[in-house]
Amino acid sequence: MTENPPNALPASLLEAVALTKRFGALVANDHVSLAIRAGETHALLGENGAGKSTLVKMMCGLLQPDSGELLYEGAPIVFPDPASSRARGVGVVFQHFALFDALTVVENVALGLPGHEPLSALAARIDDCVHRYGLAVEPWRRVGELSVGERQRVEIVRCLLGDPRVLILDEPTSVLTPDESENLFRTVDLLTDEGRAVLFISHKLDEVRRLCHRATVLRGGRFIAEVDPKAETAGSLARLMVGAEVPRLPRVLEHELGEPRLLIRNLNIPGDGSRGSALRDVNLEIRAGEIVGIAGVAGNGQTTLFEVLSGEKLADDQESIVIDRVPAGGLGPTERRALRAGFVPEERLGHAAAPDMRLSDNVLLTTHSDGAIVKLGVVRHSVLNARFQEIVKRFDVRFGGRDPKARRLSGGNLQKFVIGREVLRDPVLIIVDQPTWGVDAAAAAFIRNTLREKAAEGCAVLVISQDLDELLEFTDRIAVMCEGRLTVPVPVAETSREAIGLAMGGAEDGGEGVHAA
Numbered sequence: 001m002t003e004n005p006p007n008a009l010p011a012s013l014l015e016a017v018a019l020t021k022r023f024g025a026l027v028a029n030d031h032v033s034l035a036i037r038a039g040e041t042h043a044l045l046g047e048n049g050a051g052k053s054t055l056v057k058m059m060c061g062l063l064q065p066d067s068g069e070l071l072y073e074g075a076p077i078v079f080p081d082p083a084s085s086r087a088r089g090v091g092v093v094f095q096h097f098a099l100f101d102a103l104t105v106v107e108n109v110a111l112g113l114p115g116h117e118p119l120s121a122l123a124a125r126i127d128d129c130v131h132r133y134g135l136a137v138e139p140w141r142r143v144g145e146l147s148v149g150e151r152q153r154v155e156i157v158r159c160l161l162g163d164p165r166v167l168i169l170d171e172p173t174s175v176l177t178p179d180e181s182e183n184l185f186r187t188v189d190l191l192t193d194e195g196r197a198v199l200f201i202s203h204k205l206d207e208v209r210r211l212c213h214r215a216t217v218l219r220g221g222r223f224i225a226e227v228d229p230k231a232e233t234a235g236s237l238a239r240l241m242v243g244a245e246v247p248r249l250p251r252v253l254e255h256e257l258g259e260p261r262l263l264i265r266n267l268n269i270p271g272d273g274s275r276g277s278a279l280r281d282v283n284l285e286i287r288a289g290e291i292v293g294i295a296g297v298a299g300n301g302q303t304t305l306f307e308v309l310s311g312e313k314l315a316d317d318q319e320s321i322v323i324d325r326v327p328a329g330g331l332g333p334t335e336r337r338a339l340r341a342g343f344v345p346e347e348r349l350g351h352a353a354a355p356d357m358r359l360s361d362n363v364l365l366t367t368h369s370d371g372a373i374v375k376l377g378v379v380r381h382s383v384l385n386a387r388f389q390e391i392v393k394r395f396d397v398r399f400g401g402r403d404p405k406a407r408r409l410s411g412g413n414l415q416k417f418v419i420g421r422e423v424l425r426d427p428v429l430i431i432v433d434q435p436t437w438g439v440d441a442a443a444a445a446f447i448r449n450t451l452r453e454k455a456a457e458g459c460a461v462l463v464i465s466q467d468l469d470e471l472l473e474f475t476d477r478i479a480v481m482c483e484g485r486l487t488v489p490v491p492v493a494e495t496s497r498e499a500i501g502l503a504m505g506g507a508e509d510g511g512e513g514v515h516a517a
């Protein structure tokens with residue numbers, strides 16, 4: 001293992017030299033160095049909270065380092081703000097997208113560009129970029145109708161229109177299906193073939209080994225090593241990140257299933273005109289003790305299903321959704337939470353958590369109907385604080401300060417916080433959309449195991465995920481959502497990646513679910 005970063009390489013396009021950044025007492029980056037060369041895909045690896053996003057923010061002018069410097073083509077440079085780094089050809093696609101839902105793709109892109117290019121001309125440029133790099137984006141669609149995967153492509157296109165020489169992708173594949181990831185890898189290869197440099201942040205070590213030419217590993221805000229990922233194994237990379245063997249978590253033992261906790265009967269939701277917004281005759285039963293997974297390509301109704309199950313969208317028929325024997329189709333989110341249902345939406349910042357509220361207030365937001373924390377309209381701060389501390393401790397949520405605003409947390413730590421907040425409410429039903437998006441390997445295993453434990457205690461768990469491997473690893477039955485229809489869930493042992501993949505693409509299952517051939 002290298003203890004010191006290697007010397008600067010002459011061909012590096014953008015280089016961080018001994019960058020340090022403190023947030024109060026927390027040293028998020030401690031003399032971190034990294035050089036990105038033209039024509040390479042360089043991975044940046046580290047556990048949740050290791051300091052990856054902080055480094056990237058300093059490399060694009062979103063944060064200023066306390067010490068250290070940036071070099072651009074070997075010469076010192078200061079980026080006072082992101083506009084100045086963009087002007088020098090540094091483009092970043094962050095985990096949290098900065099798009100306006102009410103605007104179309106082309107309007108969103110226009111907002112980020114200087115001048116007043118006519119929208120039709122800009123739409124034509126977007127189409128060109130889309131075709132050149134194989135990114136499926138429709139310029140005239142409203143962003144609010146797009147899945148997270150589609151939004152990410154909009155952000156990538158927006159970046160590419162600025163003709164960047166360095167493109168930084170912060171966990172780009174965590175929200176993508178295997179096919180979408182393959183497409184993105186092709187795009188990344190095209191970009192590096194053109195001599196651009198790509199910095200690729202990912203927790204998926206196998207894809208890093210396939211795609212990246214070099215990898216820099218951070219741990220606890222420090223540079224640990226620079227390695228050739230192709231010469232490493234996923235295990236050896238994980239060891240570098242964690243500093244020890246990654247613990248294998250025990251699988252929870254088999255248990256008996258109980259009463260149905262969630263019943264969905266003939267659920268129909270009309271579309272709002274966009275693709276993938278309607279639900280057609282969806283039926284599903286999840287019993288106490290079981291985990292059902294829903295696979296599918298983003299934009300096939302999963303978002304609507306989550307909204308209608310969480311009560312953000314109401315069903316016309318009260319009986320079409322039954323939670324723990326109570327007809328709930330017309331109940332709002334708070335009433336459904338009072339039935340001890342817990343919800344973890346896909347978008348953690350802005351949907352699962354209010355970005356500018358402190359973490360403890362974010363706990364209050366979803367627990368006030370539980371009875372313990374609010375009594376007779378009065379918040380019991382000691383109980384709230386105890387719950388907050390318990391979430392932080394049990395779910396190993398790491399951050400600086402005592403009770404920061406949600407937006408201050410690293411992506412993976414915020415996800416652990418949201419899961420912990422919902423799980424510790426002791427729900428009888430928990431619905432999770434993309435449970436481990438942006439979460440490092442050890443934390444992902446912990447989250448899956450926690451959901452397994454909840455199931456063993458009698459909770460029903462519904463997991464919507466685009467990560468097929470995740471669904472095959474820890475769910476009991478899997479169904480596929482395609483064009484608003486849900487296949488009959490089949491036990492994991494009776495299905496296969498190939499069969500699910502076919503159904504995701506729209507192959508008929510004959511009404512019997514997706515069985516292995």
Ligand SMILES: Nc1ncnc2c1ncn2[C@@H]1O[C@H](COP(=O)(O)OP(=O)(O)OP(=O)(O)O)[C@@H](O)[C@H]1O
Nearest residue numbers: 023028048049050051052053054399400410411412
């Ligand atoms: N603006 C801020 N104020 C206070 N603390 C911050 C701020 N930004 C980041 N931190 C803290 O700095 C540390 C590093 O965070 P960072 O987001 O860089 O990690 P990361 O490696 O990108 O993690 P993840 O994989 O979860 O996205 C974390 O402990 C985080 O809570």
